[in-house]
Amino acid sequence: MGESSRQHRHSHRGNRKKSEQPLDGYAARRSQLTVSQYFEAVELSRSHRQSSKNDDRSKKSSSHQHNGKRRQDKTSSEREAIASISISDKCFRRCAILMMISFLSVASINFIMLPSIAPGENPQNAKSRWTHRKISSAKANVLPADKQQVFRIGRIFGSKNDNSMRSSLKTSDELKEQEILTPPSPADDLKRKKLLYGTKHVPEMANWPPLSALIGNDGNIRDDVDVSGILDFAIIGFGKTGTTSILRHLSEMTDSLSKEHCDLVVNKSGNLLKDLYEDHARRFKQAKRDGEEPEDRLRGLKCPQDISSDYSIFNYAKYFPSTKLIIGIRHPVLWFESLYNFRVTNVPWKEMLPTSDLTRGCISGSQGVCAWRANFHDFLSRLGKTPMSSASEKQLLQLGLDKHAKVGPVFLYEVSQLSESGSDGGVRSAQFRTDLKQFLGLQKEIPPFPLVDTSGRFDFLPVVKNQVDRNKIDICQPQHDIIRDVLMEKATLASTWIRKYFLQSDEVFVSSRDHFELILESWMHDPCPRR
Numbered sequence: 337m338g339e340s341s342r343q344h345r346h347s348h349r350g351n352r353k354k355s356e357q358p359l360d361g362y363a364a365r366r367s368q369l370t371v372s373q374y375f376e377a378v379e380l381s382r383s384h385r386q387s388s389k390n391d392d393r394s395k396k397s398s399s400h401q402h403n404g405k406r407r408q409d410k411t412s413s414e415r416e417a418i419a420s421i422s423i424s425d426k427c428f429r430r431c432a433i434l435m436m437i438s439f440l441s442v443a444s445i446n447f448i449m450l451p452s453i454a455p456g457e458n459p460q461n462a463k464s465r466w467t468h469r470k471i472s473s474a475k476a477n478v479l480p481a482d483k484q485q486v487f488r489i490g491r492i493f494g495s496k497n498d499n500s501m502r503s504s505l506k507t508s509d510e511l512k513e514q515e516i517l518t519p520p521s522p523a524d525d526l527k528r529k530k531l532l533y534g535t536k537h538v539p540e541m542a543n544w545p546p547l548s549a550l551i552g553n554d555g556n557i558r559d560d561v562d563v564s565g566i567l568d569f570a571i572i573g574f575g576k577t578g579t580t581s582i583l584r585h586l587s588e589m590t591d592s593l594s595k596e597h598c599d600l601v602v603n604k605s606g607n608l609l610k611d612l613y614e615d616h617a618r619r620f621k622q623a624k625r626d627g628e629e630p631e632d633r634l635r636g637l638k639c640p641q642d643i644s645s646d647y648s649i650f651n652y653a654k655y656f657p658s659t660k661l662i663i664g665i666r667h668p669v670l671w672f673e674s675l676y677n678f679r680v681t682n683v684p685w686k687e688m689l690p691t692s693d694l695t696r697g698c699i700s701g702s703q704g705v706c707a708w709r710a711n712f713h714d715f716l717s718r719l720g721k722t723p724m725s726s727a728s729e730k731q732l733l734q735l736g737l738d739k740h741a742k743v744g745p746v747f748l749y750e751v752s753q754l755s756e757s758g759s760d761g762g763v764r765s766a767q768f769r770t771d772l773k774q775f776l777g778l779q780k781e782i783p784p785f786p787l788v789d790t791s792g793r794f795d796f797l798p799v800v801k802n803q804v805d806r807n808k809i810d811i812c813q814p815q816h817d818i819i820r821d822v823l824m825e826k827a828t829l830a831s832t833w834i835r836k837y838f839l840q841s842d843e844v845f846v847s848s849r850d851h852f853e854l855i856l857e858s859w860m861h862d863p864c865p866r867r
Contacts, residue, residue, distance in 0.1 A: 547613050557605045557655050566612055569636040569660040569776055570652070573643030574712060576674040577664030577751045581785050582772075583638040589780045590634040591619055598639040600648040605655055608637075634776060643715050646739065653720075653741035660744050660776060661719075666751045667859050668710035668823040668830065673811040679703045680807045681792035684800050691809065691819040707822045711735050713830040713838070719743050721841035732833040734826070745843045747775045748834075750855045753847060754785045764848055771847035812864035824862055831859035 545561075552558040568590075571579045586592055593615055599608035612635060623630040642648035643663060652659060666674070672691075680688055689701050698706040714735040720742040722729065753768045769782040794800040811820055835856050838844055846852045 544613070544616070547610065550609060551606045555604070555606045557609055559654075563609060564656050564658050566609070566635065567637065567656045567659045568634040569662060570642065570656075571636070571638040571640075571662045571664075572648070572652075573640045573663055573715070574665060574671070574709075575640040576671055576678060577640075577666045577749075578754045578785070579638055579640050579662075579664055581754060582662065582664075583636075585782055585785065586636060586776075589778060589782075590636055590776075591616065592634075592636040592638070596639050597637045598641050598648075600651040601639065601641050601645040603647040603651065605651050612637075634778070644709060649718055649741050649743065650739075652743045656744070657742065658744050660747065662747045662749075662772075663716070664749050664751055665712050665830075665834075667863055668707075668712070668827045669811060669820055669863055672705070672707070672710060672819065672823055673809060675709075676705050676811075677808045679705055680809075681795075681804050684792070684794055684804050684807075688807065691811075691816045695819055695822045707819065707826065708735075710823055710826045711830070712826075713833040716748075716834070716838055719746060721746065721844055722837045729833070729837050732829050732837075734829065745775075745845065747772060747845045748838070748852075749847060750852060752855060753852070764851060768847040771845070775845055812867060820862070820864070827859040831856045 550557055550561050550563060557563055569586075571583055573579070583592060587594065593611060597608060597611055599605065599611070616635070620630050639648070642652070652661070676688065676691070679686075683703065686703060688703065688705070689699075693699070694702055694706045696706065697708045698704055711734055714733050714737055717724065717733055718737050718740045720740050724730065724740065749768065749772075753764065755765065765784065769784070773780075773782050792801070792804055795804070809816060835853055839846065839849070839853070
């Protein structure tokens with residue numbers, strides 16, 4: 337293509353006015369000059385730069401006032417052209433970036449806030465429905481306040497007006513029809529997916545429905561399923577009363593979870609169900625590998641914190657109302673000393689508070705050791721085994737726990753019943769094991785309970801063991817009189833309430849009742865003089 341044709345095309349596009357002023361290469365390209373004009377501009381620019389250099393050399397020795405002006409001596413039209421082109425180019429790039437950011441932001445917001453429109457639905461209605469859900473999302477899946485309480489009482493604990501389960505379920509069904517149906521939130525659905533993740537290895541077992549069919553969107557057990565037959569018994573308290581020894585013995589003849597499982601304490605019923613499923617699946621696979629027929633044995637767990645947890649008691653009443661509960665108690669004074677020294681032995685890097693600071697609730701630094709937890713009778717009163725209607729009964733309770741739930745039958749024991757020592761200790765311990773076997777419905781005999789190893793985890797280190805021995809307490813020493821007086825008050829109240837009210841229930845079982853009541857009568861006295 338010739339030079340004349342290029343000139344004709346450029347003149348036809350814009351009829352640009354040709355500048356007679358010399359331009360450098362960058363400005364020439366921006367002005368879209370012809371080839372000859374471009375090289376002419378480059379040559380002129382080069383000559384001007386050379387002449388400016390010569391002028392700078394001559395002016396350098398004269399004065400320092402023009403130091404900031406020693407640049408290329410270009411003409412004013414050339415500088416204006418370069419500046420206008422540079423500014424317009426920068427503005428164009430900045431504006432393009434801002435426009436792109438604005439477009440993406442608006443598109444993202446519109447995509448997030450876009451309501452779902454049903455087929456044939458007016459978009460305006462969908463918009464208003466979305467706005468209502470956005471504002472009142474906290475109330476989207478709950479019943480009215482006046483009926484919500486009736487629903488909870490009727491569904492879990494029995495109606496106030498009618499204690500029959502049929503009327504309770506009927507009330508529940510009627511209220512469910514009025515429930516606002518909304519799809520599960522992504523957060524709730526994520527909880528369910530996390531819980532079920534990795535459970536595909538659980539095989540389909542006889543009489544066991546799929547785990548996915550029992551878990552709701554919130555990750556807990558669904559309200560409309562019955563899982564009460566999965567958990568046969570639970571050792572729910574109290575701590576330092578021989579619960580570990582009982583679990584160790586029962587594990588040999590039952591399908592009990594090997595370690596403590598306190599999922600109900602934190603209201604994670606779905607996690608507990610998953611643990612039971614996976615434990616059963618493991619035993620199921622092992623029996624198949626050994627060529628044996630899987631044996632259907634009792635299933636149980638241990639969590640000493642369950643007895644003092646609101647969530648646990650209500651979850652047992654809701655999901656496992658027929659589960660048999662095993663509860664151990666101990667003289668509050670001896671119980672406190674045992675728990676305090678247990679913390680000193682197994683957590684030696686933490687300093688325990690003085691016993692005089694632990695007379696009430698479990699404050700920061702107490703490590704769960706406080707007199708509040710020694711109110712055994714208060715926690716037992718929530719199991720729904722006593723009328724709780726007389727003022728004389730309520731006067732024996734200190735914590736004011738007014739929430740009660742109806743749970744399964746209770747086997748209550750005192751820790752001294754596990755001992756084989758004494759003139760008739762062996763006979764009473766054998767009777768205790770027989771009574772516990774009958775309570776659970778076991779076929780095999782429960783072996784004798786061995787002596788429990790109370791050594792600490794760090795006793796093999798002489799320095800740590802010496803520190804532990806120094807920090808252990810003898811609660812009968814005078815410096816512990818304050819806490820011992822508080823615990824003796826609780827022991828007297830617990831002894832009276834258990835004997836007068838709790839043991840009168842047909843759903844509370846003990847071994848050797850006469851001997852058990854004698855043990856409780858001894859709680860009325862300080863154990864220190866008998867040491």
